[in-house]
Each structure stands twice: as C-alpha cells, then as structure tokens.
Amino acid sequence: MIRVLVVDDEELVRSGLRMILEASGDIAIVGEARDGAEAISAVGRLRPEVVLMDVRMPGVDGLTAAARILSGPQPPKLIMLTTFDLDEYVHEALRLGAVGFLLKDTPPRELTAAVHTVAGGQAMLSPSVTKRLIASYTHRVPSRAQAARTQLAVLTGREGDVIRALARGLSNAEIGRELRLTEATVKAHVSRVLAKLGLANRVQAAILVHDANLS
Known part of the structure; x- marks a missing residue:
C-alpha cells in the first residue's frame, strides 16, 4: 500500500481526494491536515510516502511547509495541488524539491496514476502541463x-x-x-x-x- 497524506484547508477537497485515491485499492490515506503546520506534524508522526498538499492555505502555507518537510530526514515525495493562478508558487515549490504538481480538477485516473508515479521514484514532468508552466514562471x-x-x-x-x-x-x-x-x-x-x-x-x-x- 502507498501511504499518502492529504493536506488542504477545504474538507470537501480532502474528502474527494480520499475517495478517489482509496478506490484504487493500493493507496491508503494515512492522514489529513488542514494547513502547513498540521502537515509538518503529520509527516513526522505518520511517515507517509507521498504528500498531496495545497499551495495556499491559512496559517502556515504550502511553500513554508514544503521547505520544512523536504529539509527533514528521508522526506516523502511531495506533490503540490494548485490552480493556474498560483503556478508561480508551485515553481518555487519545485525548486525546494517537490516532485511535481496537480491541478485541482485533475481527472481521477490521472490523479491515481500521479501518486503511483512519484511513489515509484519518478518526478512528474508532463509535457502538456508541467513543462509549460515551469517555463512561464521562470524569471529569466x-x-x-x-x-x-x-x-x-x-x-x-x-x-x-x-x-x-x-x-x-x-x-x-x-x-x-x-x-x-x-x-x-x-x-x-x-x-x-x-x-x-x-x-x-x-x-x-x-x-x-x-x-x-x-x-
């Protein structure tokens, strides 16, 4: 089973992600967090393999939490959740060591495939999305x-x-x-x-x- 932590300030989003991912049969949602502070604590306590985390949350935001989580020992694979208007934040998260990002309206099959991909040790580098958005927000x-x-x-x-x-x-x-x-x-x-x-x-x-x- 792939151990996943879901981090989002909206309960509806967390519930939706849990329902989609656990339907795969080999992904277990080991915990949920409502903000970056809860995420940092949950990672240390639950030791998930993959963390799905929103970029913008009240209190400790996703970027601050990402920096803390990824600087720790044996950090999990981190995927940021975003919308197009927040892609500049995701670019910074990738610099910190996140392995990719998902748009919040990603189809269920692609969401599940993404978790399997990063859990298997591969970064998410989609030619149709990731490359274009990284290029758009790289200040050259x-x-x-x-x-x-x-x-x-x-x-x-x-x-x-x-x-x-x-x-x-x-x-x-x-x-x-x-x-x-x-x-x-x-x-x-x-x-x-x-x-x-x-x-x-x-x-x-x-x-x-x-x-x-x-x-």
Whole structure:
C-alpha cells in the first residue's frame, strides 16, 4: 500500500481526494491536515510516502511547509495541488524539491496514476502541463541565466542532449529513441547528470535548463 497524506484547508477537497485515491485499492490515506503546520506534524508522526498538499492555505502555507518537510530526514515525495493562478508558487515549490504538481480538477485516473508515479521514484514532468508552466514562471533575468549556463557547463555533449530532452518532458524511453540510445544508457546518463549538478530530481533539472534559456 502507498501511504499518502492529504493536506488542504477545504474538507470537501480532502474528502474527494480520499475517495478517489482509496478506490484504487493500493493507496491508503494515512492522514489529513488542514494547513502547513498540521502537515509538518503529520509527516513526522505518520511517515507517509507521498504528500498531496495545497499551495495556499491559512496559517502556515504550502511553500513554508514544503521547505520544512523536504529539509527533514528521508522526506516523502511531495506533490503540490494548485490552480493556474498560483503556478508561480508551485515553481518555487519545485525548486525546494517537490516532485511535481496537480491541478485541482485533475481527472481521477490521472490523479491515481500521479501518486503511483512519484511513489515509484519518478518526478512528474508532463509535457502538456508541467513543462509549460515551469517555463512561464521562470524569471529569466540575465544573472540567473548565466548562473544556470555555468552550472550546466560541466556536462558532456551527450549529457547536455539528455538533459535538454528531459526538460521537454520526454521519458527515458522517448529520449532513447530520439538520441538512439538504450533506455538503460539514458537512465545512467540521467543519474550521472543529477549527481554532477547536485540536483534531487528530473524536475529540478528541467528548471535549470529553462533558467539557462536552453529549452
């Protein structure tokens, strides 16, 4: 069973998420929280594998809670819940180490699939949503772009090809087909790229590419 904590200030939203996710049969909602303070406490007490958390809540908001949760030992996979008008906050959450985000009107099947994806160790990088919104809210000031390019300069040419394809939302299999590499080779390249750049996941790598204006 995948252990999930749901964090939202609206009881109706929490109930809806619980009903959808528990219907899958292999996801257990181990707790609910109404704000960031309750979420921080619940993570330490319940040790969920995945946390679904709203960005904007009264009291301790989602970003503040994300920073605390993700800086702790063995943090859970964190998915932010958002609406389009809050995407700039989600971008910051991704920088903190969140593995992705869901819109609150995500269809039930996609919601369940997203939880399975992050629980399996993969970041959520949807070409149709995540990539576009990350790009939209990356403030490409010259100093940030130059810093990102300098950081990326340590990569080999092939590693650069891989990270640019990754930033477009391609899976390992899709990158392999495009670059004519085996999926295992792509996986090795991705692991090496993340280690070289000191990044936690594929989403952070994609943000770095966007910051460098290389996407």
